[in-house]
Amino acid sequence: MGETIVITSGKGGVGKTTATANIGAGLALLGHKVALVDADIGLRNLDVVLGLENRIVYDLVDVAHGHCRLKQALIRDKRFEGLYLLPAAQTKDKTAVNPEQMREICQELKKEFDYVIVDCPAGIEQGFRNAIAGADRAIVVTTPEVAAVRDADRVIGLLEAAGLNEPKLVINRLRPKMVRQGDMMDIEDILDILAVDLLGVVPEDERIIVSTNRGEPIVQERNSLAAEAFRNISRRILGEPVPLLDLESNGNLLVRLRKMLGLG
Amino acid sequence: MGAGQGAMVQIPGVRPERKTILIERTLRSGQSLFYDGNVVILGDVNPGAEVTATGDVIVIGTLRGTVHAGAGGDEGALVVAFRLEPTQLRIANHVSRPPEGMTPSGQPEVARIKDGMVIIEALGFRL
Ligand SMILES: Nc1ncnc2c1ncn2[C@@H]1O[C@H](COP(=O)(O)OP(=O)(O)OP(=O)(O)O)[C@@H](O)[C@H]1O
Ligand SMILES: [Mg+2]
Numbered sequence: 001m002g003e004t005i006v007i008t009s010g011k012g013g014v015g016k017t018t019a020t021a022n023i024g025a026g027l028a029l030l031g032h033k034v035a036l037v038d039a040d041i042g043l044r045n046l047d048v049v050l051g052l053e054n055r056i057v058y059d060l061v062d063v064a065h066g067h068c069r070l071k072q073a074l075i076r077d078k079r080f081e082g083l084y085l086l087p088a089a090q091t092k093d094k095t096a097v098n099p100e101q102m103r104e105i106c107q108e109l110k111k112e113f114d115y116v117i118v119d120c121p122a123g124i125e126q127g128f129r130n131a132i133a134g135a136d137r138a139i140v141v142t143t144p145e146v147a148a149v150r151d152a153d154r155v156i157g158l159l160e161a162a163g164l165n166e167p168k169l170v171i172n173r174l175r176p177k178m179v180r181q182g183d184m185m186d187i188e189d190i191l192d193i194l195a196v197d198l199l200g201v202v203p204e205d206e207r208i209i210v211s212t213n214r215g216e217p218i219v220q221e222r223n224s225l226a227a228e229a230f231r232n233i234s235r236r237i238l239g240e241p242v243p244l245l246d247l248e249s250n251g252n253l254l255v256r257l258r259k260m261l262g263l264g
Numbered sequence: 265m266g267a268g269q270g271a272m273v274q275i276p277g278v279r280p281e282r283k284t285i286l287i288e289r290t291l292r293s294g295q296s297l298f299y300d301g302n303v304v305i306l307g308d309v310n311p312g313a314e315v316t317a318t319g320d321v322i323v324i325g326t327l328r329g330t331v332h333a334g335a336g337g338d339e340g341a342l343v344v345a346f347r348l349e350p351t352q353l354r355i356a357n358h359v360s361r362p363p364e365g366m367t368p369s370g371q372p373e374v375a376r377i378k379d380g381m382v383i384i385e386a387l388g389f390r391l
Binding site: 150151153154156157158160192193195 | 290292293294295308310311312326328
């Protein structure tokens with residue numbers, strides 16, 4: 001039996017879909033069978049980011065309403081052995097499925113897959129409640145911005161209230177130069193408020209935008225720090241103690257971060 | 265007479281009729297608490313969280329959210345925090361917020377009303 005991980009944030013546009021695609025592809029590259037579920041009904045993106053849009057026949061809503069079997073709706077990603085997508089419907093809205101249906105679908109997927117990763121829509125309303133319904137654990141994505149961290153905090157409170165305790169944090173779009181100049185929250189500022197375990201830090205990287213537009217997850221690229229960050233996150237999900245990336249070739253930083261992860 | 269019966273307390277200045285609640289967790293953004301009595305929080309009060317009490321509010325952690333002590337009009341109410349960095353702080357009917365650009369003192373502090381104003385001092389021994 002596999003496990004279901006929801007990727008959520010509260011605030012929109014912080015990188016949930018990017019993280020879902022890259023963590024999913026990363027876990028598949030490490031030899032695991034992964035199903036990605038796009039729970040952002042009405043604003044589906046994950047299929048585009050994965051370059052699978054033109055292969056959609058059935059979607060999540062069709063499965064929930066019994067219009068097709070789960071297997072018929074799953075799209076196999078030919079580039080990553082073991083990676084599958086259950087796309088969202090584009091022409092419906094969040095009320096087209098309910099938490100009970102989501103729970104059943106995740107349960108069903110867990111029988112076949114090692115990891116079921118749910119891409120949560122922004123916000124804390126029904127789309128959020130649907131996305132977390134079948135989850136065994138949660139990853140919260142934030143950017144180093146006050147508003148994003150505030151929303152992450154709100155979401156962590158809601159996850160805890162729903163019994164999803166100790167979510168893990170991904171800080172996305174960090175710009176070491178801005179942090180150094182004091183123009184951006186640093187990792188410690190964020191962890192000080194959120195008080196959760198850090199799963200990884202992904203730097204700002206233009207190539208993410210390029211790869212997103214091309215429909216190719218960046219995770220397989222060799223000379224990108226963001227790709228390496230996502231590969232490391234995937235390995236940490238498997239329980240490997242991978243030290244945090246040194247985003248700035250600054251020894252002190254690395255030591256400090258290691259300490260936070262409890263590895264040093 | 266069972267334990268916890270207020271009448272047993274006979275120390276001057278102690279108000280046995282006022283209840284106290286202990287919260288053993290951090291209040292996160294969007295979470296709010298109202299209590300008719302004193303509140304002690306073993307954790308933080310994050311930005312976007314709110315604590316309102318008719319009595320004192322004591323935070324054994326960092327208070328970054330909004331706090332209202334003496335919410336029933338008690339001008340003697342206190343706010344104590346291990347780190348007092350509130351978004352907004354109210355005692356009775358007095359509203360205050362930290363001055364623009366103020367850097368946190370990094371030490372335990374107490375806020376109270378003195379001469380009709382909310383003042384913040386390092387936490388001494390004379391509460
Ligand atoms: N580390 C990064 N560096 C540069 N650009 C990034 C990074 N992460 C994400 N982006 C870009 O930010 C935008 C938003 O990302 P994404 O769609 O993953 O966010 P989201 O949280 O899923 O948004 P929504 O809330 O709308 O679903 C995209 O254009 C993406 O390419
Ligand atoms: Mg998205």
